[in-house]
Amino acid sequence: MTTLLQVRQVTRRFGGITAVSDVSFDMFQGEVLGLMGANGAGKTTLFSMIAGNVAPSSGQILFEGKAVPARPDQASRLGIARTFQIVRPFPGMTVLENCMVGALYGSGRERDLNQARRICEGILEEVGLSAQMFKAAATLTLAGRKRLEIARALSTHPRLLLLDEVLAGLNASEVDEALALIEEIRQRHSLSIIIIEHVMKVLMRMSHRIVVLHEGKKLMEGTPSQVGSDPRVIKAYLGEKNVRAA
Ligand SMILES: Nc1ncnc2c1ncn2[C@@H]1O[C@H](COP(=O)(O)OP(=O)(O)OP(=O)(O)O)[C@@H](O)[C@H]1O
Numbered sequence: 001m002t003t004l005l006q007v008r009q010v011t012r013r014f015g016g017i018t019a020v021s022d023v024s025f026d027m028f029q030g031e032v033l034g035l036m037g038a039n040g041a042g043k044t045t046l047f048s049m050i051a052g053n054v055a056p057s058s059g060q061i062l063f064e065g066k067a068v069p070a071r072p073d074q075a076s077r078l079g080i081a082r083t084f085q086i087v088r089p090f091p092g093m094t095v096l097e098n099c100m101v102g103a104l105y106g107s108g109r110e111r112d113l114n115q116a117r118r119i120c121e122g123i124l125e126e127v128g129l130s131a132q133m134f135k136a137a138a139t140l141t142l143a144g145r146k147r148l149e150i151a152r153a154l155s156t157h158p159r160l161l162l163l164d165e166v167l168a169g170l171n172a173s174e175v176d177e178a179l180a181l182i183e184e185i186r187q188r189h190s191l192s193i194i195i196i197e198h199v200m201k202v203l204m205r206m207s208h209r210i211v212v213l214h215e216g217k218k219l220m221e222g223t224p225s226q227v228g229s230d231p232r233v234i235k236a237y238l239g240e241k242n243v244r245a246a
Helices: 043-050 072-078 095-105 113-126 142-154 172-188 200-206 224-228 231-245
Strands: 003-014 017-028 032-036 058-063 080-082 160-164 192-196 209-214 217-222
Touching: 003 043, 017 043, 017 058, 017 192, 017 209, 032 043, 032 200, 043 058, 043 080, 043 160, 043 192, 072 080, 080 142, 095 113, 095 142, 113 142, 113 172, 142 160, 142 172, 172 200, 200 224, 209 224, 209 231, 217 224, 217 231
Parallel strands: 017 217, 032 192, 032 209, 080 160, 160 192
Antiparallel strands: 003 017, 003 058, 209 217
């Protein structure tokens, strides 16, 4: 197995708050890695550091052996793309134009508008948005906006895709469709994926391995079944109520 990402003793402080504390793990090429943890556990901050949006206060993140720069455009050129928990497309621009922004500024760095357009037409077809291509992004439903967010990330030609709660707020059939879509794009684009998802059952279903964060620290990592049966995880995260509900 080839190591794709190495997170080495990474800490991030915001003033007096330590959002992520001394977290280390490796990720392998082709893996789907779940990030699990209660609200405020540090998941999004860790994502932001891997995607170059936020610099670690200490520690190191290596992607294919290279330090990830604390600049999202440069991280994108290395081949890392993320989606955001709160989806904010440019509302006045069309769905196609929103996607083209990614193609023009991502790792592929398409300089040519027509080429960017062709790439995005293909990607929007893949994510099931070709019928809405010329509509304003503001007209999309939440499920549509989440698909556009995935399309925008894909248009940068990533090798590592960070998905931040792309399933939150979707109904059961939309979740199933989105899961099928994620698996399809993973295979077609040879992606490795890190996913944050609050619905445990879904995270368990999707992930090859799960890293559990608790109050900024790594509590454990393991296969979904190892994580799901670990007493520390049950105590810290699942709680009695959730265990019964799962
Ligand atoms: N920019 C910031 N400035 C100050 N504090 C921050 C900032 N970003 C995150 N924090 C704090 O760091 C901690 C971890 O937050 P983070 O958003 O990474 O957690 P999370 O696990 O993603 O939570 P959620 O599931 O609610 O999204 C929280 O206490 C949060 O308030």
